Amino acid sequence: MTKSRHNPSLREQLDAVRPGSDGLRHADLQEAAAAVESSGEWRKILDNQQQIDRLLADAMQDVELPEGAQQRLLQSLAAAGEASPFSDPQELSEASCPIPPTVAASDPPQRVSRRRWASIAAATVGLTACIGLGLLLWSGGPATLTLDEIRSQIPLAADGQIDASRLAPFDDAFLLTLPSGRWDRVAIGDPVGIDWSHDGTHDAALLPFTTGGRHPLSGYLLIAPASAVTAPPARTFLSTAGISYFPVDNTAWTSTAGLNGTAGSNGSSGTNNAAGVLVYVCFVDPGKLPALQRLLYPHSA
Amino acid sequence: MTDGERARIVSGWVEEHSLPLYRFAYRLCGSAADAEDLVQQAFMTAQQKVGQLRDHDKALSWLLTIVRNTFLKGRRRPGFAQFDTFDGFAEPAIEDSHGAVDREELQAALNEMPEDFRLPVILFYLQEMSYKQIAAHLEVPEGTVMSRLSRGKAYLRRRLITRLGDEAPAPLAADTSV
Numbered sequence: 458m459t460k461s462r463h464n465p466s467l468r469e470q471l472d473a474v475r476p477g478s479d480g481l482r483h484a485d486l487q488e489a490a491a492a493v494e495s496s497g498e499w500r501k502i503l504d505n506q507q508q509i510d511r512l513l514a515d516a517m518q519d520v521e522l523p524e525g526a527q528q529r530l531l532q533s534l535a536a537a538g539e540a541s542p543f544s545d546p547q548e549l550s551e552a553s554c555p556i557p558p559t560v561a562a563s564d565p566p567q568r569v570s571r572r573r574w575a576s577i578a579a580a581t582v583g584l585t586a587c588i589g590l591g592l593l594l595w596s597g598g599p600a601t602l603t604l605d606e607i608r609s610q611i612p613l614a615a616d617g618q619i620d621a622s623r624l625a626p627f628d629d630a631f632l633l634t635l636p637s638g639r640w641d642r643v644a645i646g647d648p649v650g651i652d653w654s655h656d657g658t659h660d661a662a663l664l665p666f667t668t669g670g671r672h673p674l675s676g677y678l679l680i681a682p683a684s685a686v687t688a689p690p691a692r693t694f695l696s697t698a699g700i701s702y703f704p705v706d707n708t709a710w711t712s713t714a715g716l717n718g719t720a721g722s723n724g725s726s727g728t729n730n731a732a733g734v735l736v737y738v739c740f741v742d743p744g745k746l747p748a749l750q751r752l753l754y755p756h757s758a
Numbered sequence: 759m760t761d762g763e764r765a766r767i768v769s770g771w772v773e774e775h776s777l778p779l780y781r782f783a784y785r786l787c788g789s790a791a792d793a794e795d796l797v798q799q800a801f802m803t804a805q806q807k808v809g810q811l812r813d814h815d816k817a818l819s820w821l822l823t824i825v826r827n828t829f830l831k832g833r834r835r836p837g838f839a840q841f842d843t844f845d846g847f848a849e850p851a852i853e854d855s856h857g858a859v860d861r862e863e864l865q866a867a868l869n870e871m872p873e874d875f876r877l878p879v880i881l882f883y884l885q886e887m888s889y890k891q892i893a894a895h896l897e898v899p900e901g902t903v904m905s906r907l908s909r910g911k912a913y914l915r916r917r918l919i920t921r922l923g924d925e926a927p928a929p930l931a932a933d934t935s936v
Contacts (some may be wrong), residue, residue, distance in 0.1 A: 472912070
């Protein structure tokens, strides 16, 4: 513990005493102890101050954990565990250097800023897309895309926001089914389609949505059959643990269809969804995924 | 330590320490949504680093430190904070309090305080730490803690329990002397 040359005033010494404690016995507080001992006025000041301290402490404690918060925490930890880069103990022990707790705590993992992450992701996705497109054209091969490639298929406006107006209405190439969660709390617009295989039918649908309430947020839900996605995500629900930041904040998961009704204002009734497993990618305004997660899973989902 | 062991330990901490961590986070950032995100981030960091915590009896203190550091790291600190400590204003008496302090008013007052003052005050009232423990936790000199604690507490008293009709003095600059 560090000592300072600052010489605390009598008032500062009194404020350092915890209510109901024997704090006045500390050597640093001898001046305050003597004042309280010899003067009824200082005793009165200390008593008054400590009664107010109790009121403030009570008010400070008056915060309850939001409903379902523990469940959400456990879910995000479970999801983070699934995505952990340390899949075996040997790897973990090699990657982790033993350091004192205070050092560990004061130096949490470095996080790449969203802007930097977006530029890295954009460069990576661009390169990947070029290589992928080249291979596709060269081989006339598979129409499945990785999640990064799918993200790069989303049309963007000049300001970097998603611009769905450039896409045609969804052609009902497969049955659109909403994932689990309270999507009934969300207003969903008409779906548009993305044809990345260039075979004349849509490979994915993009559904605009908005939420109500005092702090509405808007976004897009991309739905694609898992069979059209290379390496569908292992996560099975919307989780803020797996956020990507390109082109805007988004998270992806895989879910069995038929959980929560049919999406689309026209009651889409496609026929080409034999696998019954869909990949969802939810895009929202920066920083809004946690709020959306709380809206959709108010009771821990 | 295997992934499963780490997950089991941290899940236990979620059950045990979520409430004090959330209270701390809420009082720090003043928003329920941000507080929950902060706690979530802290637990995820803990899950990654749990193998580095030698004494699991100190888990709460360790987690509080992670919350605090995560909070500070995510904020842009203002170059110069204006902080009206109401110095020179009469100390209110307990009789002026009407027996309670409004929790929202308290949060508004905390939000007005620079972090250097807010942190020791929250640790004092919420975590019931002594000034020595706060100094150790924040790794700042004890005298500095005493000074900031005193000014922060005086501010809360005058801001929340001041007699109606009293006039507050003009704002003062933040204390940068310690």
